[in-house]
Amino acid sequence: MKLKPSSWSADFRRKKMASGQLSRAEALARSGCRHACHVMLYSSTKAQLFGRSPIKHIILMQMRFDGLLGFPGGIVDPSKETLEAGLTRELLEELGVAIPISVEDHVETYYAPASSPSPSQLILHFYVKKMEEEQIMELEKAAASTAVDHGEEVLGMVRVPLYTTKGGVGLPAFLSHSFIGNARSQLVQSLLRLNLVSSWELHKALTHSLRIHARSVEDLPALLVLTEVKRKPSRTNT
Numbered sequence: 001m002k003l004k005p006s007s008w009s010a011d012f013r014r015k016k017m018a019s020g021q022l023s024r025a026e027a028l029a030r031s032g033c034r035h036a037c038h039v040m041l042y043s044s045t046k047a048q049l050f051g052r053s054p055i056k057h058i059i060l061m062q063m064r065f066d067g068l069l070g071f072p073g074g075i076v077d078p079s080k081e082t083l084e085a086g087l088t089r090e091l092l093e094e095l096g097v098a099i100p101i102s103v104e105d106h107v108e109t110y111y112a113p114a115s116s117p118s119p120s121q122l123i124l125h126f127y128v129k130k131m132e133e134e135q136i137m138e139l140e141k142a143a144a145s146t147a148v149d150h151g152e153e154v155l156g157m158v159r160v161p162l163y164t165t166k167g168g169v170g171l172p173a174f175l176s177h178s179f180i181g182n183a184r185s186q187l188v189q190s191l192l193r194l195n196l197v198s199s200w201e202l203h204k205a206l207t208h209s210l211r212i213h214a215r216s217v218e219d220l221p222a223l224l225v226l227t228e229v230k231r232k233p234s235r236t237n238t
Ligand SMILES: O=c1[nH]cnc2c1ncn2[C@H]1C[C@H](O)[C@@H](COP(=O)(O)OP(=O)(O)O)O1
Pocket: 036, 038, 069, 070, 071, 072, 073, 074, 075, 124, 153, 180, 181, 182, 183, 186
């Protein structure tokens, strides 16, 4: 069936809604929602791993207080500040530098997955900003020295390895970790959109990350047994 132009846009809107995606303006018009803004800061680099393998790009993520990987950012109240001003404020807290973020850096807005434990719907806004390598290095220093959230909400900044080593780790191992919300999908989609890693390499890395993940949890049942044994004597002591 051929759709009329008016029904194309209706069809496009329906598909976007089904994927949980909405425009920045649509999101701001929704009442009773909470908003969170996060940003992928990145730069290109000429640095080489072990002096021979090009690293190509530096992408910053963080190890959060909850042990999950995510992008810097946080909750913003649009009735008090713009989304971008709120994101800049969050960056000052987490990275120690108020990096200016503009509407042009906005990439996508989604409804958070329904499983998020919250009474009000959370809307996630994602931004991407390219910087100079020197600026990224300054940020890493500030994040570990002057940022107020360091050691508490943020345990540390991490760089994303975009290469796969001969042993099959690097990006595949990074992708096998646990991420907050849809941060892993934000990362993978940004790598594709910005052409930082080819779709072929990403496909291989994701396939391998599934195997790494399965292997990395193999020791958990044995560790569980170990802690059960350790727990028993203290129970009998009380
Ligand atoms: O990197 C992220 N990508 C997508 N969603 C994210 C990311 N980090 C957090 N979130 C979601 C899940 C969180 O509950 C909310 C709030 O983010 P957070 O950074 O924890 O906000 P505050 O520091 O508490 O302001 O967004």
